[in-house]
Amino acid sequence: ISQTSSASSSSSNLSTSHFIGKKEDIVKAGRVTKLVNGCRDVLVxxxxxxxxxxxxxxxxxxxALQYGDIEEFNGRLCxxxxxxxxxxxxAEGESLYQAVDDPTAKPLRTYWRSKGVKQRVHKVTEVNGDVYVMLNDSGEAIESDVYQTEKYRRASLKA
Ligand code: FES
Known part of the structure; x- marks a missing residue:
């Protein structure tokens, strides 16, 4: 089961939620990054x-995804x-790509395909103007996990 990330006002258990910032500040900035729970660098x-x-x-x-453009592909925000x-x-962390069924066809017809969930997404909640992230700690490995180490954290601080 993939966990989706969505905006919602919720009274869900906030003991596992981590404060990210005021919603108005995040709306103004468009995106923020934060080291959550001392162990995970998250982009909101x-x-x-x-x-x-x-x-x-x-x-x-x-x-560094925080510098990426946001665009819609095949009706999905990426x-x-x-x-x-x-x-x-x-919403899901799926990687999309364009596939070609027949490379000899003219004109070439391309289709959007999914490589599956490659980027770990986390749950966001908003309560009274405060934004929280609940880390998605599903045991299943997701490829972006590889870059959540001190080595890459230090490297991106230098960048
Ligand atoms: Fe993101 Fe290559 S596309 S690092």
Whole structure:
């Protein structure tokens, strides 16, 4: 079961939620990054009235997703990694790509396909103007986990 990230006012258990900031500040900034629970670098995005949260470093090679453009592909909102332009859905962390069924066909017909969930997304809640993230700690490995180490944290601080 994939965990989705969505904006909602909720009275869910906040003991596992981590304060990110005031919603008005996040709306103004559009996106913020934060080290959550001392162990996970998370990007929180506000886009078209919705909040989303995901691991900040791209699953492909550790690119800084906080600098990515947000665009819609095949009706799905994605953040486009600034490094190699991978497209990652904001809500699910799925990686989308364009496939070609028949490379000899003219004109070439392309289709959007999913590589599956590659970027770990987290749950965002808003309570009385405060925004919290609940880390998605599902045991299943997700590719972006690889970049959540001190080594990459230090590297991105230098960047
Ligand atoms: Fe993100 Fe390569 S690091 S697309």
């Amino acid at each position: 995005v506000h886009h078209q009235g919705q909040l989303y949260a995901m691991d900040v470093r791209c699953y492909h090679s550790g690119g 953040i486009v990694c600034p490094w190699h332009k991978y497209k990652i859905t904001l």
